[in-house]
Amino acid sequence: xxxxxxxxxxxxxxxxxxxxxxxxxxxxxxxxxxxxxxxxxxxxxxxxxxxxxxxxxxxxxxxxxxxxxxxxxxxxxxxxxxxxxxxxxxxxxxxxxxxxxxxxxxxxxxxxxxxxxxxxxxxxxxxxxxxxxxxxxxxxxxxxxxxxxxxxxxxxxxxxxxxxxxxxxxxxxxxxxxxxxxxxxxxxxxxxxxxxxxxxxxxxxxxxxxxxxxxxxxxxxxxxxxxxxxxxxxxxxxxxxxxxxxxxxxxxxxxxxxxxxxxxxxxxxxxxxxxxxxx
Amino acid sequence: xxxxxxxxxxxxxxxxxxxxxxxxxxxxxxxxxxxxxxxxxxxxxxxxxxxxxxxxxxxxxxxxxxxxxxxxxxxxxxxxxxxxxxxxxxxxxxxxxxxxxxxxxxxxxxxxxxxxxxxxxxxxxxxxxxxxxxxxxxxxxxxxxxxxxxxxxxxxxxxxxxxxxxxxxxxxxxxxxxxxxxxxxxxxxxxxxxxxxxxxxxxxxxxxxxxxxxxxxxxxxxxxxxxxxxxxxxxxxxxxxxxxxxxxxxxxxxxxxxxxxxxxxxxxxxxxxxxxxxxxxxxxxxxxxxxxxxxxxxxxxxxxxxxxxxxxxxxxxxxxxxxxxxxxxxxxxxxxxxxxxxxxxxxxxxxxxxxxxxxxxxx
Numbered sequence: 001x002x003x004x005x006x007x008x009x010x011x012x013x014x015x016x017x018x019x020x021x022x023x024x025x026x027x028x029x030x031x032x033x034x035x036x037x038x039x040x041x042x043x044x045x046x047x048x049x050x051x052x053x054x055x056x057x058x059x060x061x062x063x064x065x066x067x068x069x070x071x072x073x074x075x076x077x078x079x080x081x082x083x084x085x086x087x088x089x090x091x092x093x094x095x096x097x098x099x100x101x102x103x104x105x106x107x108x109x110x111x112x113x114x115x116x117x118x119x120x121x122x123x124x125x126x127x128x129x130x131x132x133x134x135x136x137x138x139x140x141x142x143x144x145x146x147x148x149x150x151x152x153x154x155x156x157x158x159x160x161x162x163x164x165x166x167x168x169x170x171x172x173x174x175x176x177x178x179x180x181x182x183x184x185x186x187x188x189x190x191x192x193x194x195x196x197x198x199x200x201x202x203x204x205x206x207x208x209x210x211x212x213x214x215x216x217x218x219x220x221x222x223x224x225x226x227x228x229x230x231x232x233x234x235x236x237x238x239x240x241x242x243x244x245x246x247x248x249x250x251x252x253x254x255x256x257x258x259x260x261x262x263x264x265x266x267x268x269x270x271x272x273x274x275x276x277x278x279x
Numbered sequence: 280x281x282x283x284x285x286x287x288x289x290x291x292x293x294x295x296x297x298x299x300x301x302x303x304x305x306x307x308x309x310x311x312x313x314x315x316x317x318x319x320x321x322x323x324x325x326x327x328x329x330x331x332x333x334x335x336x337x338x339x340x341x342x343x344x345x346x347x348x349x350x351x352x353x354x355x356x357x358x359x360x361x362x363x364x365x366x367x368x369x370x371x372x373x374x375x376x377x378x379x380x381x382x383x384x385x386x387x388x389x390x391x392x393x394x395x396x397x398x399x400x401x402x403x404x405x406x407x408x409x410x411x412x413x414x415x416x417x418x419x420x421x422x423x424x425x426x427x428x429x430x431x432x433x434x435x436x437x438x439x440x441x442x443x444x445x446x447x448x449x450x451x452x453x454x455x456x457x458x459x460x461x462x463x464x465x466x467x468x469x470x471x472x473x474x475x476x477x478x479x480x481x482x483x484x485x486x487x488x489x490x491x492x493x494x495x496x497x498x499x500x501x502x503x504x505x506x507x508x509x510x511x512x513x514x515x516x517x518x519x520x521x522x523x524x525x526x527x528x529x530x531x532x533x534x535x536x537x538x539x540x541x542x543x544x545x546x547x548x549x550x551x552x553x554x555x556x557x558x559x560x561x562x563x564x565x566x567x568x569x570x571x572x573x574x575x576x577x578x579x580x581x582x583x584x585x586x587x588x589x590x591x592x593x594x595x596x597x598x599x600x601x602x603x604x605x606x607x608x609x610x611x612x613x614x615x616x617x618x619x620x621x622x623x624x625x626x627x628x629x630x631x632x633x634x635x636x637x638x639x640x641x642x
Contacts, residue, residue: 173331173351173360174360177330178352178377180377192368
């Protein structure tokens with residue numbers, strides 16, 4: 001009986017889990033594997049590619065000494081954090097207004113914001129480039145800070161709308177009878193209750209901004225203003241020469257902050273995504 | 280301390296009319312219960328008094344002050360919600376103190392008042408807990424406590440007991456009534472439960488489809504319902520209704536159905552003048568159908584027992600007489616089996632007659 005149950009769990013749960021983990025983690029393994037190999041070892045087809053024969057740090061050293069990787073990291077942090085803050089502030093207010101303030105066009109406004117999310121970046125970057133040029137932000141990190149919210153706000157607004165919906169209206173009404181102003185209700189009741197939602201929206205924004213490629217490629221050309229994804233690809237791929245080692249080292253280092261963010265907030269993230277308010 | 284007056288209040292949600300021409304004057308310190316089935320407009324009325332819902336037409340006064348456009352916070356009311364609406368991220372103390380803090384009351388004053396309210400409700404030991412660590416009954420107390428610390432002029436209760444189990448509900452009912460005596464404040468209480476309405480209210484307002492059906496003390500509603508709806512809504516088990524024809528034979532008027540007849544006392548004759556030879560709806564409460572030893576045509580009803588429901592204190596008999604299905608509430612010691620015949624005597628003083636078309640009481 002017990003063995004039977006375990007067998008069933010093995011097939012339905014553990015086997016798919018292992019396959020899925022393999023699918024997810026193999027690229028990371030490959031990345032880490034490449035970082036600590038010398039070029040000589042990397043291009044030697046006779047050696048077993050899944051194993052590091054003579055580990056070396058030369059790729060990491062190359063990354064930090066031959067490129068301005070730390071500057072790129074700082075740039076990416078700057079852009080990601082500011083874009084996240086802007087997007088969160090805007091989406092919190094938008095979501096609250098759409099969900100709770102009864103005005104005639106609240107429904108259509110919500111849909112319009114959602115439609116904005118459906119416009120692909122590959123189309124949007126052309127008019128955005130035009131605007132960025134006009135407002136003289138070309139080649140500045142601010143161009144990214146201001147354009148990332150175009151795809152972050154719609155998603156966050158919808159995520160938070162779902163979250164606000166789960167907060168009983170009576171709580172606000174009670175506070176209103178108690179003499180609390182709208183803005184204080186928002187500050188003292190809604191925000192603390194929505195913290196998981198805000199966190200998951202924030203993590204989402206941060207990750208997307210951190211990884212963003214297209215806008216950064218289109219709007220930034222000076223090496224010292226580049227973000228990590230662009231910096232690595234443009235500076236470590238020279239023509240058709242791929243500096244695999246440093247490239248992978250950069251990718252590995254760049255994935256650390258995102259991994260850390262997820263590791264710390266994973267519970268909130270799940271709670272926020274499922275939109276449940278636990279009383 | 281305030282009276283509440285509602286004059287010609289109505290509320291429309293686009294095409295839907297939630298409340299129509301609502302007139303009610305609630306005296307100072309009165310406990311008024313709004314009762315009715317769901318969707319009858321009782322909660323909407325309460326929310327209009329609270330200022331959470333704008334009124335479409337009419338005027339609302341609290342203590343002779345017109346408050347139609349006054350925001351909720353300036354009406355000096357407190358409301359207890361059905362789901363309690365406690366703030367999950369605050370402790371019980373913070374929940375209770377929140378309203379006073381918002382009004383910038385001095386710290387010492389807040390402490391004293393919260394303590395006082397907690398003592399009244401017996402929740403002193405829970406002050407540091409979070410709402411999720413409380414049982415349903417305790418949450419309900421905290422919700423009431425949060426309302427009473429503010430010392431409002433009017434309390435509004437929106438089905439505050441519906442999330443409690445039956446035993447706790449009965450207990451809390453008594454406590455709320457005691458609290459009313461102690462606080463001596465006007466209370467408007469909304470419920471769909473007629474037992475709650477009957478046991479708690481000084482006066483009851485029965486509503487249906489946005490209209491007031493009847494306003495009166497619990498016993499007035501029970502003894503003299505103005506229409507079939509009120510008659511059927513108040514009382515448990517519900518009043519029996521059946522159709523009958525009024526037959527006049529000389530000075531005597533009797534009710535005739537397909538299977539039995541009931542002679543009416545002469546004093547009813549006058550009222551029924553216009554109705555002879557017409558069909559009416561007869562209503563009689565289960566507790567007004569008494570067991571009789573012998574069948575006397577014109578006085579008693581010969582029935583067959585279908586189902587026996589002993590509930591302990593009494594016994595409900597589901598019986599049939601021709602096409603009529605009746606429920607009688609008889610003594611718990613009555614010896615009776617299903618399918619046996621049973622003679623019932625309606626007590627004529629408590630017989631209710633209603634017009635078949637407009638369903639109003641004939642009186």
